[in-house]
Amino acid sequence: MFSVGKLKHKSHISNKEIHMARRKAKGIVNLGHENVEVGQLKHHPQNVNEGDIDAIVESIERNGFFGSVLVNKRTNHILAGNHRVLAAKRLGFISVPVTWIDVDEEEELRILLVDNRTARLGSDNIEGLISLLEELAETDAGLIGTGYADYDLDDLMMAMEPEEEKPSKREKKERQQEETEEDDAEPWHFEHAVYPSDNEFGIPTLDAKLQARTLTPPVEKWGYISRKAKFNGTYQFYTDDYKFSAVWTDPTTLVNSKCIAITELNYSTHNQMPIAVFLYDLYKKRWISRYCQSYGIQIFVDVNVEEVFYPYCLLGVPKGWGSYAVRANVTADKGTEVLQTAVDLAREHAGDTPLIMLVFGGGKVAQEFCRNTPGLFWVAENSEVKTGRRKSEIHHDHKAQQDDEGATDEVDEG
Numbered sequence: 001m002f003s004v005g006k007l008k009h010k011s012h013i014s015n016k017e018i019h020m021a022r023r024k025a026k027g028i029v030n031l032g033h034e035n036v037e038v039g040q041l042k043h044h045p046q047n048v049n050e051g052d053i054d055a056i057v058e059s060i061e062r063n064g065f066f067g068s069v070l071v072n073k074r075t076n077h078i079l080a081g082n083h084r085v086l087a088a089k090r091l092g093f094i095s096v097p098v099t100w101i102d103v104d105e106e107e108e109l110r111i112l113l114v115d116n117r118t119a120r121l122g123s124d125n126i127e128g129l130i131s132l133l134e135e136l137a138e139t140d141a142g143l144i145g146t147g148y149a150d151y152d153l154d155d156l157m158m159a160m161e162p163e164e165e166k167p168s169k170r171e172k173k174e175r176q177q178e179e180t181e182e183d184d185a186e187p188w189h190f191e192h193a194v195y196p197s198d199n200e201f202g203i204p205t206l207d208a209k210l211q212a213r214t215l216t217p218p219v220e221k222w223g224y225i226s227r228k229a230k231f232n233g234t235y236q237f238y239t240d241d242y243k244f245s246a247v248w249t250d251p252t253t254l255v256n257s258k259c260i261a262i263t264e265l266n267y268s269t270h271n272q273m274p275i276a277v278f279l280y281d282l283y284k285k286r287w288i289s290r291y292c293q294s295y296g297i298q299i300f301v302d303v304n305v306e307e308v309f310y311p312y313c314l315l316g317v318p319k320g321w322g323s324y325a326v327r328a329n330v331t332a333d334k335g336t337e338v339l340q341t342a343v344d345l346a347r348e349h350a351g352d353t354p355l356i357m358l359v360f361g362g363g364k365v366a367q368e369f370c371r372n373t374p375g376l377f378w379v380a381e382n383s384e385v386k387t388g389r390r391k392s393e394i395h396h397d398h399k400a401q402q403d404d405e406g407a408t409d410e411v412d413e414g
Helices: 004-009 015-027 053-063 082-090 105-121 126-137 150-160 169-182 241-249 275-293 307-313 337-350 363-371 399-405
Strands: 029-037 069-072 077-080 095-102 219-221 234-236 261-263 298-302 323-327 356-360 376-379 384-386 389-391 394-396
Touching: 053 082, 077 082, 077 105, 082 095, 126 150, 241 275, 275 298, 275 307, 298 356, 307 337, 323 337, 337 356, 337 363, 356 363, 363 376
Parallel strands: 069 095, 219 234, 234 261, 261 298, 298 323, 323 356, 356 376
Antiparallel strands: 029 095, 069 077, 376 394, 384 389
16 A cells, blocks of 8 residues: 555656545544454455464464454454464464454455565565574574474575585596495385384384494484485484485485484374374385394484374384484473473383483473483584584583593493
């Protein structure tokens, strides 16, 4: 909408347009502010914006309900703040702050569209955004209530990294020759690879002798360094599913990386997922783990699944297995309750075997939880970039002791 005060600076606008703009500006009447019961407010039937209600709920829980909702007095339609009202209802709000305006149906649609459109037209200063997120990530609450998660910060930082210089034809030829000579994995023949199973679903049983009994840094997220690079550390797979889908297509790239250990592939789950879909993803992750074990790679079993799948998620994992990994699901309402449940699951399955568990992300809340829980290692999901190199940050309950004694490249269990 035009600002009447600025129209005189736009010499290319006709007198008719100026007159119409003034009429429109005068047609919007601000009727004031008040708290209104959420039951009185109507969601506009033509609102095409699809907001992330879960993220808004988390924000309100952490930051409160700030700002008012814009509502047309003639229709009680919400023109700005539809999803904030939905989040407020979910949280049990009785009323929300409302700014009333008085407009006709045509102007109502224009305001509805421009509120959604202008938000999308903007862009972030990525360096500034990363700086803000890094600062908040170091606080006790981490990134809770910002609409961002640790993996969003990871992706932003990765996007900011300069592309590697393209090698010359000679360098490329030399690298290809080296990779050909060093590749030990046999060609990928999925149809011939069947592993023993101790369950009715045929999910492969892991080799207990190749569970990870130490944490070998650095810990890197799969895809953050060249997949053909040799890597003498631990790969983790707490990232979007599509980023590791190629591992199932051809796992020789993982084996040929020369990594020492991996966390299992972490396929996304949700409460409404059919059990058949979950079991297929479980089969794939455990199959990849068993395949890697055949080349001497050590495994941290993934327990980052919805609680409804707990009865199935350890199929193929021998009793007494002590090495696990999980992403820290720390929320404002439940705190570390979900994380504690995953730890309890792993500890029960481990039995008398000392627990070694990698906990990824979750900010200072998760870090403190790990510091106070024997056997847990906290790993920052957002890798730090220092002097052009990435450095994973790892903490555990015996870090101070190791610092005094002089930590080695491998971090032994507590």
